[in-house]
Amino acid sequence: QTTTVSKYGVSLINKPADYQLTVRNDSAKKMVELLKLIPGLVYDLRYATTNNFTHLQLYVPATRFTFLRLPAARALATVQKELNSRGYGLKIFDAYRPYSVTVKFWELILDERYVANPVKGSGHNRGLAVDCTIIDLKSRRELDMGTGFDNFSDTAHHNFTALPAAVLDHRKLLKEVMEKHGFNKLDTEWWHFYWSNDRGYEVLDIPFEELVK
Numbered sequence: 704q705t706t707t708v709s710k711y712g713v714s715l716i717n718k719p720a721d722y723q724l725t726v727r728n729d730s731a732k733k734m735v736e737l738l739k740l741i742p743g744l745v746y747d748l749r750y751a752t753t754n755n756f757t758h759l760q761l762y763v764p765a766t767r768f769t770f771l772r773l774p775a776a777r778a779l780a781t782v783q784k785e786l787n788s789r790g791y792g793l794k795i796f797d798a799y800r801p802y803s804v805t806v807k808f809w810e811l812i813l814d815e816r817y818v819a820n821p822v823k824g825s826g827h828n829r830g831l832a833v834d835c836t837i838i839d840l841k842s843r844r845e846l847d848m849g850t851g852f853d854n855f856s857d858t859a860h861h862n863f864t865a866l867p868a869a870v871l872d873h874r875k876l877l878k879e880v881m882e883k884h885g886f887n888k889l890d891t892e893w894w895h896f897y898w899s900n901d902r903g904y905e906v907l908d909i910p911f912e913e914l915v916k
């Protein structure tokens with residue numbers, strides 16, 4: 704298996720065959736397409752549209768897939784099951800994100816509270832992080848979380864409490880159900896959760912179409 708070193712000094716895999724080799728050595732590294740595993744999951748893959756903070760289409764517009772590594776994908780399935788039993792479901796804004804997109808984010812924002820520093824790479828680049836919210840199953844509407852997705856301000860922080868009680872309850876529900884099933888929260892973004900990098904999951908810069916094959 705060969706790795707490439709980015710201009711920020713991170714080792715990454717950018718060839719599908721090299722990624723496949725890591726999966727042959729450790730099946731937990733498989734990138735699982737979430738909708739294939741999790742029935743009823745709703746996608747609103749913002750970076751495949753211009754409806755995101757950059758106003759640019761960062762993924763090919765037709766991107767209909769998103770991925771997490773096997774253990775994180777299985778854990779997300781248990782989150783969905785629990786939410787469904789309570790009349791709710793997950794909506795996914797983003798999960799796997801190619802490293803080159805993280806570089807673009809960093810060069811626009813330069814703030815580690817809101818975008819990963821490409822010197823380290825993001826959990827999204829490793830297939831370990833997910834940006835999500837909760838929808839009501841009957842109305843299909845998102846629960847009010849007080850800010851929209853990628854609102855890079857103090858109001859989106861978990862410790863920001865000057866919000867209506869219903870908003871605080873919704874954030875608590877999302878945080879508690881994600882933590883219960885093994886995800887960690889990011890203090891500065893209510894929508895971002897990550898799985899531990901306990902198996903040395905590599906940073907990937909592989910297009911979505913290659914992973915779905």
Ligand SMILES: C[C@@H](N)C(=O)N[C@H](C)C(=O)O
Pocket residue numbers: 805808815816817818819825826827832834853892895
């Ligand atoms: C850009 C935002 N949605 C996000 O995912 N931020 C975290 C910090 C990341 O880039 O890993």
Ligand SMILES: [Zn+2]
Pocket residue numbers: 827832833834894895896
């Ligand atoms: Zn995120």
